[in-house]
Amino acid sequence: MPKVKVDGQEIEVPEGATVLQACELAGKEIPRFCYHERLSIAGNCRMCLVEVKPGPPKPQASCALPATDGQEIRTDSEMVKTAREGVMEFLLINHPLDCPICDQGGECDLQDQSVAYGRGATRYEENKRAVTEKYMGPLIKTVMTRCIHCTRCVRFSEEIAGVDEIGAVGRGEDMQITTYLEQAAEHELSANVIDLCPVGALTSRPYAFEARPWELKKTLSIDVSDAVGANIRLDSRGREVMRALPRVNDAVNEEWLSDKGRYMVDGLSKRRLDKVFVRKKGGFEPSSWDEAFKAIAKAKPGKSIAAIAGDMVDCETMFAAKALLRACGSNLIEGRQTGMDYDVSNLAAVNFNSTFEGLEHAKAILIVGSHIRWEAPLVNVRIRKAVKRGAKVFVVGPEWETTYPAEFLGTDFAVLNDLPGHISDAFKDADRSAVIVGGGALKGAHGKAMALASQWGADFNVLHFSAARMGGLMLGFAQKGGMADIVKAKPKVVISLGADEMDFEPFADALKVYIGHHGDKGAHAADIILPAASYAEKDGTYVNTEGRVQFAEKAVFAPGDAREDWTILRALADALKVDVGFNSFAALQSAMIKEVPALGEEGLADLGALPKADAQAKAEGTMSAYPIKDFYLTNPIARASAVMQRCSDELLHGVELAEAAE
């Protein structure tokens, strides 16, 4: 561990640290543009210059200089100050001073650092260069004149996303950042370059000219577009969520966010259910809460009531529904709305046990029936990291475009029963390995995959793709036979908690109550619509596919007559003349935690040990297609979002859209 002196203060730094990291450890702020902790070191912006002894008598780029024993580093000398001023002056030669019309204004690294480290004025009078704007797809807006060539976006798409599509063409003053032939950036993480861009060259197209950072209210929330549970921050103004940004959480999303999680928020204000509707003579008519509750009470469900949880509901909503049904004397609750009926007697067997962070250290990974790039883009990033560290990846299922070398073993699960020798060898040689089973393969390959994992000593993982799944399973939202059991019970009243992917046809005779926030498939099939809150409009607990309990806060109020889900269920209890035992959100939460203590503690829930695998298990069946047909349109919020619709049309279906004149 080398010892260095930073501004006279002696500190010990880890082996392999750079001078910049040493300065940060000593609590010094080093300005930088190109350096980013999660990307490779480029060393081309020169903003991080410091004075280092021993060494040449000139400032050195600290991001690319290894810290060695006995170095004396100065970040406060006159030389460093002038060097920073000089670099800043150079960077500003060609950077336009258009901050008032730039979307990055207020959260711009260049703006902040020029105030902190720059000279008061420039001495250059020559013309600035101008660069044409480059088209990078429906999410990224470019103003390339502002680009300072830090190449963070280039490194991100090459190293993290694994899709080499952004590059720097030309040289010197003519260098320009672009995609090949200005094609749209086509991957699920493309919009992260917007966060990475230290200036206003790459900004968010849907958010262009919408708001300034200082007028936004920031709320900590959890992404519900997939089961990763990425930590996000919802920026809202008034009653509208303006944008979602990732928060740093090394255990979950590092600091990335999928394009869907980031850009489906415009769907929060479209196609919303903001009134109570009751179906009369085939059509919906606006109604009142009283009338709707009376209609439900009139159906006299008694014990014959069922609740189906959708993909994006929080644990509190599910618990409130469970409490209501229990008070009625029913236990017909189910969350796996598409009809899956895998065994949930042991939750560890349907959990992502290696954790996302642990997955990075696997040396061999077997993916069974999961299109990971679409089902969990951020898990795909982890697998890519593992591959860069030497992991081998094998996939059973239809082919999809991986961002790392992977061997596809065909679509027949039976291949698991008799794996080729080199695969077993790869797993036996690995000191850490993982088997990942996708939701679509749980039917045919769950048992066999678990047997293989225990045989190899590999971590056994199930990758879900709905944010409510693990929480629902912990709360018991599962019947032995799945949805089929609910259908068999012929309930008189079916409550759909934002369940849009379920099949309503078998419930033709039942009174179908939809408690949800978007006018989507579920609302179309319902008899009574009770408008509820989306994830942005209520506090709630979510459990991601790793079994990680996370808490999201309420960012805005639900529109119109819409209410938070638990209040609707609480009021419904009164209408049905039963007692659920809570009158406030806090009481609901403590009742829930009393029943499932794991939900009360943020972090990984202890789900117990894996069950003993059945060594005789056989995998059977084939997988002709993955459950997700369209990455951008998997949930009602995304389907209501104009941005997601455009992404789907343009990036997945190749529709040529005329650029709107701006």
Next chain:
Amino acid sequence: MADRNPAPDTPELRERWGAFEFTESYRAKADKAIARYPEGRQRSAVMPLLDLAQRQVGEETDTQGWLPLPVIEYVADYLDMPVIRVLEVASFYFMYNMVPVGKYHVQVCGTTPCMLRGSDGLFETCKKRGMKKGHVSDDGLWTLTEVECMGNCATAPMVQINDDNYEDLTPERLDEILDELAAGKQPKSGTQEPGRHTSEPAGGPTTLKEMVDANHDYRGEWK
């Protein structure tokens, strides 16, 4: 400076170059270049391959050659690398022509030493023949480019035409060279100064004089 933007991607361009493939001899050279690098590092050979592709395009069009987008894509495909990475390399180095050039690509050095030794006159000579910077002349014979230092300052001014350097030029000497090229002959490359061999001092060597005609062992004379 030369225009570094690739020629526009038009249906005509695709039709003309879409089916580009290395001929047998070029393929052999390309594979030889790839074999210089360890397995899996084939993309290290991107520069020689781009050069070979440009030469083959040159042969096919009877010019110095250039790199149409489909050819760049072919090279990317040949090396199994993303096409944007190939475009980065191709657009970085001036030796790769991004737009069509004439049979002779006349690259006149305009950097300070050459300029002081009269490169302005060379530009005049070229212009008199109808050459215009960055354009192919009407007869398809010439493309004129002003370039930065080519490292021949001792024999300035200089011009590079395709693979050869012509040094110690005057407008008259350049005229002669261009005449010969136009007539399909190969002029003598290197210095054009009578009596000068390479870049030794004008008026004969001042040191290592014994080395001029034959090799000479100075070691016995060391004191």
